[in-house]
Amino acid sequence: MALHTILGANGTIATELLPVLLENKEQIRLVSRKPKAIAGTTTMATNLLNRDETVKAVEGSSIVYLLVGIEYNHKVWQRDWPVIMQNVMDACKAAKAKLIFFDNVYPYGTPATPVTEATPFNPCSKKGAIRAAVDNMLLNEMKNGMLDAIITRAADFYGPRVTDKSAANVLVFSRMKKKQTAQWFVNPHVKRTYSYTPDCAKAIYILSQHPEAFNQTWILPAVFPAFTGKEFIALAAREMNASAKVQVIPKWIVKMIGWFNPFIREMYEMLYQDEFGYQLDSSRFEKAFNFTPTSYEEGIKATAQWVLENE
Numbered sequence: 001m002a003l004h005t006i007l008g009a010n011g012t013i014a015t016e017l018l019p020v021l022l023e024n025k026e027q028i029r030l031v032s033r034k035p036k037a038i039a040g041t042t043t044m045a046t047n048l049l050n051r052d053e054t055v056k057a058v059e060g061s062s063i064v065y066l067l068v069g070i071e072y073n074h075k076v077w078q079r080d081w082p083v084i085m086q087n088v089m090d091a092c093k094a095a096k097a098k099l100i101f102f103d104n105v106y107p108y109g110t111p112a113t114p115v116t117e118a119t120p121f122n123p124c125s126k127k128g129a130i131r132a133a134v135d136n137m138l139l140n141e142m143k144n145g146m147l148d149a150i151i152t153r154a155a156d157f158y159g160p161r162v163t164d165k166s167a168a169n170v171l172v173f174s175r176m177k178k179k180q181t182a183q184w185f186v187n188p189h190v191k192r193t194y195s196y197t198p199d200c201a202k203a204i205y206i207l208s209q210h211p212e213a214f215n216q217t218w219i220l221p222a223v224f225p226a227f228t229g230k231e232f233i234a235l236a237a238r239e240m241n242a243s244a245k246v247q248v249i250p251k252w253i254v255k256m257i258g259w260f261n262p263f264i265r266e267m268y269e270m271l272y273q274d275e276f277g278y279q280l281d282s283s284r285f286e287k288a289f290n291f292t293p294t295s296y297e298e299g300i301k302a303t304a305q306w307v308l309e310n311e
Helices: 012-023 051-058 074-095 126-143 167-177 197-208 229-240 251-258 262-270 272-276 283-289 296-310
Strands: 003-007 027-032 042-045 063-066 098-103 149-153 182-185 216-219 246-249
Touching: 003 012, 003 051, 012 027, 012 197, 051 074, 063 074, 063 197, 074 098, 074 126, 098 126, 098 197, 126 149, 126 262, 149 197, 167 182, 167 229, 167 296, 182 229, 197 283, 216 283, 229 246, 229 296, 251 262, 262 272
Parallel strands: 003 027, 003 063, 027 042, 063 098, 098 149, 149 216, 182 246
Antiparallel strands: none
């Protein structure tokens, strides 16, 4: 039986991937600094910054999912991400395991057209430049035939169980539940893709089952055309029985808050995504695997129901 190992087992996508693996009766190993014991899995506490620990965590694996998240700080990313990627690549090569890396769209900067797998890297942020460099580490291994791997890409998240890991959940759903006005960064009038987390998890498992999908980049399922912030909030308001009014947070306010809040300070350089918008085109994945992304109507309804019942 193939062993599927999740690196970053306590994260958002891992939370959605785990039931998919269990449903398919896969052998599962959960790896993180402090993995939670879950029936039907084994766990291993590992620091991915330690090469020997990483090699041990991956040993015996067939498929490895790199889903780890680290502190949202460009200095930490610069220091730690290259080390993590090198350790994971070395571990996968030693185990002869295939690697699926879950990445964002930061390396693309502000593309003029919808993002596809062919969109060139053109980062316009410190964190985007770091992610592009880390991606290139893996792309070079794939190109040289040293490692079977996939880079998958998703936009910012929304969905059930996402909680504080998503601007959409924090600014829209959580505020609506508290009877507060929904908020949106900078510009609610441009189309901006949000990726539905259950779709992302299903998609990376599908990719794991198709050898021909490896040594490529894949844009994960996303609705196209995307909603604007106004459209997203209006639909959420209907499901949350709340006002569709939007409080826009301008860039200068974010910058000011960033003086006192390190996370917001790091987020400021990414506001171009909200100012100009961007859309992902996942048609290549959809055609290859006969997959229809969950509509915003269905995804927002499921997210609203979960927030109302759980948060």
